[in-house]
């Protein structure tokens with residue numbers, strides 16, 4: 001006996017709950033005590049309200065609607081069925097998508113009196129989008145239109161037309177009465193003009209098939225390594241088949257090897273097929289870990305940039321440019337939506353311009369990922385073509401993503417309109433701006449410690465940050481320079497140019513230089529540009545700090561950055577127009593770093 | 608969450624069991640094989656992404672399947688997480704025996720936390736009266752144990768076919784820092800991509816048997832040749848009829864005045880707190896006979912649990928509070 005998963009959908013009051021209740025009841029999928037509870041609740045024991053069988057939660061009973069996907073199970077001698085019963089209200093479209101994501105077939109309800117409602121169109125569109133090939137329409141309440149064959153024919157044409165426009169396979173359309181029971185499990189005698197199958201009969205016989213291509217896809221879940229030399233890569237076959245001796249490529253490394261053995265607790269297998277959970281043992285000792293993809297046949301496309309359709313599932317709308325976590329197979333990376341191309345009106349199937357996507361909206365977008373992913377189009381591979389987005393703060397699953405079919409002009413990592421990888425693209429991808437925080441001040445003010453602390457904190461927040469200081473420069477790039485005022489000015493010019501280059505690649509640079517003269521600082525600002533420049537004057541009671549410098553940092557700093565005759569009283573011109581003035585001697589380094597973080601935030605550099 | 612670092616589970620290799628010539632061929636198109644594969648996938652995801660998973664093991668039939676799946680998911684290694692039993696003190700001795708034997712057999716670490724102790728320490732207050740089962744009190748002990756060991760994922764054997772509120776529960780069921788389930792605010796679960804992200808103090812209950820039915824469980828026990836506590840098989844036992852159910856008579860469940868005790872041939876479909884677990888009349892003395900009987904039964908297994916009948920919304924109430 002095999003298994004069929006199907007989802008059900010329909011507008012409110014089309015009779016979905018009644019239909020499922022009828023299916024369970026007539027297929028004997030209901031237990032006596034369940035029926036008893038329903039009889040008690042219906043108040044009419046002779047005609048129990050079958051819809052009550054499927055309305056679960058108290059909140060739903062109160063509001064009288066189905067608010068979440070509910071799973072039901074029943075079996076006939078031919079098949080076990082898993083029903084994902086999805087809610088009808090428009091605001092629960094996300095639940096519809098959830099139910100459809102694992103379904104082999106979708107049963108869509110249509111009220112014979114009302115015809116195709118916007119919500120039925122929406123459901124059809126989503127079911128098709130999520131790759132359900134078997135669309136089954138139940139035209140319900142036929143009893144209320146006098147079992148009229150002509151009315152059914154009109155609706156049927158409407159439905160077939162919708163499927164055609166979507167590019168879906170020809171659906172099966174069945175006239176039913178959920179209330180009376182016609183064409184659900186039993187044929188009944190009310191519609192002799194209908195020659196097709198009953199709903200259950202059709203569900204029992206349709207071939208779920210596989211929607212995966214021949215190409216083998218195997219995301220590695222984890223490495224099982226024993227004391228001996230056992231090493232198995234545990235995973236579930238996402239597509240294709242694999243046998244011992246088959247050559248496979250490990251992505252992203254691109255190395256190739258062969259499958260030595262297909263391990264399971266029940267003994268080795270000759271072949272593993274889609275859906276099967278096994279552990280693959282490989283011939284070569286390669287560095288394979290969770291998140292890697294073993295493939296054979298046509299290679300997936302490796303890209304940082306993804307063209308995809310998103311179904312937005314969170315109350316908070318999509319924020320382009322904001323970093324989210326993207327979970328694809330067993331790999332999770334940071335990603336941002338760089339462009340929203342448009343939103344699909346699922347009723348007219350037209351695309352409208354959109355700047356964002358709200359709850360239940362479906363739209364086409366471009367995403368940029370922090371690391372390249374190995375992607376297949378969703379239409380050929382559900383598993384390697386689907387992903388979810390997770391909010392970094394709330395941890396909520398905010399969107400379902402379907403990788404678009406690749407177009408012939410998709411070359412490598414450039415998006416289809418040939419956009420360059422420029423500063424804006426980089427910043428959008430990483431979710432923060434590049435820029436330079438220039439720390440000026442006398443040695444011994446805590447400037448260096450402040451720079452390091454700030455770097456640590458930004459790094460922990462996922463910001464691409466680095467500290468640039470005199471030591472680093474003097475050790476290499478500026479090893480040719482001496483310590484005359486001219487040489488020091490040249491050193492600062494080089495520092496400014498490097499900081500500028502780094503900022504242009506999206507880095508946040510914390511520059512730690514005494515830069516004693518106003519002229520030097522003006523030059524630095526001119527090189528970097530006002531937009532990317534924050535001047536921080538680190539002030540402090542100098543004499544006191546000099547005395548309390550037990551590690552000799554002060555002296556080293558003096559020899560390095562001070563005048564070439566090591567005079568402590570190098571003329572330092574106090575800045576009079578610094579963006580931030582900070583004295584950490586009183587508040588401490590941590591507080592100072594916090595203050596700076598805030599100022600960077602205020603400038604909008606962190607998003 | 609352990610990020611994408613290579614996860615190396617290091618443990619002792621258990622020798623592979625020789626192929627059993629009588630065992631049915633592991634064909635993959637059967638529904639049992641598909642349900643098993645789904646459960647293995649889920650368990651491996653949890654081990655890869657959580658720091659401290661635990662498996663709730665009571666010695667009941669669902670958790671017996673769960674444990675078997677855990678063995679198979681990480682074979683040939685040992686199960687990479689401990690087992691936890693929340694002991695109500697209202698036990699069937701056969702089940703506790705079985706629990707200890709099975710844990711020792713596979714070399715797993717078994718942690719037991721007792722509702723008694725929660726009551727003694729005043730963390731839980733026992734309800735008196737005829738429906739004074741400890742099912743509800745279990746929640747306190749369970750949540751305390753999760754906190755004590757900082758478990759961030761707990762495998763449970765709950766199935767969606769058991770009850771209406773469960774029918775809507777996700778495979779990864781997110782619980783806030785007080786263990787509560789918010790049925791209105793569940794994370795969408797797409798394909799086989801599970802989102803286990805949580806903040807410190809929050810945890811996820813994981814239900815690998817979500818899509819199994821009672822019959823699937825029995826099929827699996829048969830297919831895997833699992834031993835089960837003897838009370839699942841038909842046996843003679845003194846019982847009383849109470850509110851239309853057959854209650855086993857023992858120290859904890861004495862016959863009430865006026866009730867007639869009779870000796871019947873019965874078995875249990877579910878084992879929980881003795882004080883609220885009813886049995887059914889049966890002659891089924893083998894797994895095959897139970898499968899046949901289960902296929903033909905017209906009453907849900909929760910129908911044999913008195914505590915679920917207290918109110919239509921009884922289960923949902925308890926689940927919101929953090930019950931399994």
Ligand SMILES: Nc1nc2c(ncn2[C@@H]2O[C@H](COP(=O)(O)OP(=O)(O)O)[C@@H](O)[C@H]2O)c(=O)[nH]1
Nearest residue numbers: 012013014015016017018051140141177178179
């Ligand atoms: N006459 C008639 N009424 C029906 C039929 N199916 C459902 N209904 C009624 O339509 C109403 C809505 O049904 P329900 O199943 O709750 O709809 P849902 O919101 O789609 O789940 C109820 O009053 C049902 O009794 C049908 O085939 N014929």
